[in-house]
Amino acid sequence: MNESASGGLTGWTPGLFDDPTGSRKGARIELAPDAYLLPGLASAEAAELFEAIGVVAAQSDFRHLVTPGGHRMSVAMTNCGSVGWTTNERGYVYSPNDPATGRPWPSIPPAFEALGRRATDLAGFAPLSANACVVNRYEPGSRLTLHQDKDEQDLTQPIVSVSLGLPAVFLLGGFERSAPTVRRKLEHGDVVVWGGASRLRFHGVLPIESGSHPLCGPYRYNLTFRAAR
Numbered sequence: 001m002n003e004s005a006s007g008g009l010t011g012w013t014p015g016l017f018d019d020p021t022g023s024r025k026g027a028r029i030e031l032a033p034d035a036y037l038l039p040g041l042a043s044a045e046a047a048e049l050f051e052a053i054g055v056v057a058a059q060s061d062f063r064h065l066v067t068p069g070g071h072r073m074s075v076a077m078t079n080c081g082s083v084g085w086t087t088n089e090r091g092y093v094y095s096p097n098d099p100a101t102g103r104p105w106p107s108i109p110p111a112f113e114a115l116g117r118r119a120t121d122l123a124g125f126a127p128l129s130a131n132a133c134v135v136n137r138y139e140p141g142s143r144l145t146l147h148q149d150k151d152e153q154d155l156t157q158p159i160v161s162v163s164l165g166l167p168a169v170f171l172l173g174g175f176e177r178s179a180p181t182v183r184r185k186l187e188h189g190d191v192v193v194w195g196g197a198s199r200l201r202f203h204g205v206l207p208i209e210s211g212s213h214p215l216c217g218p219y220r221y222n223l224t225f226r227a228a229r
C-alpha cells in the first residue's frame, strides 16, 4: 500500500492477533497514527454494558434515522448523554432532547464512563470527557457507509468505540472518501480509540452477517463515546 495515499495506515498482520484462545486480549494494536485497537478490553464487563444499553433503550428506544438525503439508515440508533446525535431539517445535529420523546436523552451509565476513561488511558490519550454516547444496533445486512465523525465541537478529543455481539468488518480509510481503505474484524468486547492525527479519518462498517451471539442474540451493538459539546 502507498503510504502517502493511505495517510499512514498500518497493515494487518494475518493470524498474529486473532487467536481464539484469547492471546489477542491485552494487546494494543496501532491501526494508524493515533488510532488503536484494544482487543477484548470490554469483554469482562460486556454483560453489564449490555444491561445498561437496555436501560438506555427503555427510555429512548432504537430508531432508524432518515438521512438529510432521504435514505432510511439500516443501522438503528439511540443515544445517552447531555446531547445525542440525530437529524433534523438542518441536517445532522447534537441535540439535548430526544425528538422521539421530547425529553432529555438518558444519562450516560457509569459503566460507560469508566470504560471510556480506561480506554483513553491505555491508548495514551488524556482522559475523555464524553458528554454523548451514540448507541448503534446492527441487524444482519445493516451497514455504515464511509463517513467522518466531524459534528463534535471538540475535535482535539478522541472517540472511543466499543463493539458487542455479532462480529463486524470495519473499513478504515484516509482523509478523502476516495482514499484506499483497510479492512479489520471487530469482535465482541473490542475497543477502538482514535484521535489526534486519525480523528477525521473516513470509516465505515460492511454489512453484518447473520448469526446468534450468546449475550446479544441476532445483533451487533456499537457504543461511541464522544466530546460532542
Ligand code: MD3
Pocket (backbone or CB within 6 Å): 031, 035, 134, 136, 144, 149, 161, 168, 170, 172, 192, 193, 194, 198, 199, 200, 201, 202, 203, 204, 205, 222, 224
Ligand atoms: C475512525 N460507528 O457511529 S467506529 C459511528 O462500528 C461509527 O458502529 C462504528 O462509525 C460502528 O459514527 C464504530 C469504527 C472506527 C474504528 C476505528 C477508527 C472508526 C475509526 C479509526 C480511525 C478513525
Ligand code: FE
Pocket (backbone or CB within 6 Å): 147, 148, 149, 203
Ligand atoms: Fe463514525
